[in-house]
Amino acid sequence: MARLSPLHLRVQCAIRERQLLRPGQRLLVAFSGGQDSFCLLQILRDLQRRWNWQIFVLHCNHRWSEDETACACFLQEWLQQQGLPHAIETADPIRWDEAGARVWRYQQLDKWARTWNCEAVVTGHTASDRAETFLWNLLRGTGAAGLASLDWRRRLDERDPSSAWLVRPLLGLFRWETEEFCRQYQLPVWPDRSNQDLAHGRNRLRLEVIPYLKRHLNPQVEKALNRAAILLQAEHELVVAQAAQLWPQVYEPALPGLRRDPLRAAPLALQRQVLFQFLSLLLPHHPTFEQVEAGVRLLKAGRRSRSPDYPGGGWLEVKEEYLAWVSRPCAQQQR
Incomplete structure (x- = not known):
């Protein structure tokens, strides 16, 4: 059995300590073809024999550009070569807004998780994503729940207790670490050109705002934002638990x-x-x-x-x- 890298061990430690996944589960990997999802898939495959997982892969083509459709074709061929059970979903009609596209994507994840009887949907969100989400939601206006919304584990559909778990095992890694991992393992990452489009607010935050904050205010701003999200998450969970105790006394x-x-x-x-x-x-x-x-x-x-x-x-x-x-x-x- 191949020796695991320090990054493998960190992810495996997070899975064990936080009880994110169990041995023998059927996992659906949300696979964009970018560096984070390639890193995630490689780590899960390398841990597969130790955990006895069955891995399925879903890629969603939003059809926002010809490049994205070309990416879907490339990934389908690559997944076939790897012998991985997979599906490619194509948006019809196209959801041009980010919120609508996200709703459609999660609908497809829920559908295929049920089709393949997967208990967990695994995504490649990182600590960099959590820092961006924290800052994005802060600027838009939100409370503790919104600021701490990117957590390690929750239901895919929070209103449906029968839906699969949404699990984020890479939430302890930063984007530069997944990039280095992909380079080390020579993974065929597909560069998503839409991530460079500053018309999308999240891209401007990632490409301009956070680098500016790093240069001029705090080189460790991503770590600072993650700490704030972690602290708020614990405090919000306490408020929710106390509200649950109060609820039967006040609700009619x-x-x-x-x-x-x-x-x-x-x-x-x-x-x-x-x-x-x-x-x-x-x-x-x-x-x-x-x-x-x-x-x-x-x-x-x-x-x-x-x-x-x-x-x-x-x-x-x-x-x-x-x-x-x-x-x-x-x-x-x-x-």
Whole structure:
């Protein structure tokens, strides 16, 4: 059995210590053809005999350029040569926005994880990605959950407990390390030209903002941002756990509504988390900061006070001891 490099051992140590994967699992590798995913696939294959994994590979072609389609053709041929079970998905229609493309990509990962009966979907996200995500979400405006959103392990579909686990074993590595690994093992990395397009905000952050911060403010800015994300993740998990304990004391599903007195007595962080959870049950999307704050203000407001209308029709209103959800009445049908 081939000797493992220090990078192999670091990834294997992270898998064991954090219980990211188990022996004998069927793994679906999200494979873009870039350096991070090539590094990930090579490490998993080198560990495969030790862990008795079955590895499947999925590549998603967004069709954003001819180069991306050429990449999909190259990867299909390479995967066939490697004898790896794989699939190539092609977007139809094309999702031109990053958010829409991400939704489509995760839909394909979920579909193929179920098709191949894979318990885990493994991606090549690194500590560099987590630093970028932290800074990107900070600039866009978010709370602790958004700042610590790139974690080692979570459900692929967080609203579906039957979905596969999304696992990121390379989250302890930086991008320069995966680049060096690919060079050392002579892996045929496909350079993604779209990553150089400054029209995409994330690319500008990666290519201009973070290098500027490294040069002029902190050469270890990626490590600093990762530390902040790790600290916030632990604090957010504590708030979520305490909110779960408070939830049965305040939630009244029959209204639906929340009991104001016990919620008003809780710390502000718990008030916000409970209101976020409550509104998430009612709104078609995750509630915004402003929508949660509108509910927080009503905890101390007088009777009949109400919030502005929420998307989808409805509002929060103070009714006796409750903060109740009121749906907009349907227009009466004409006879």
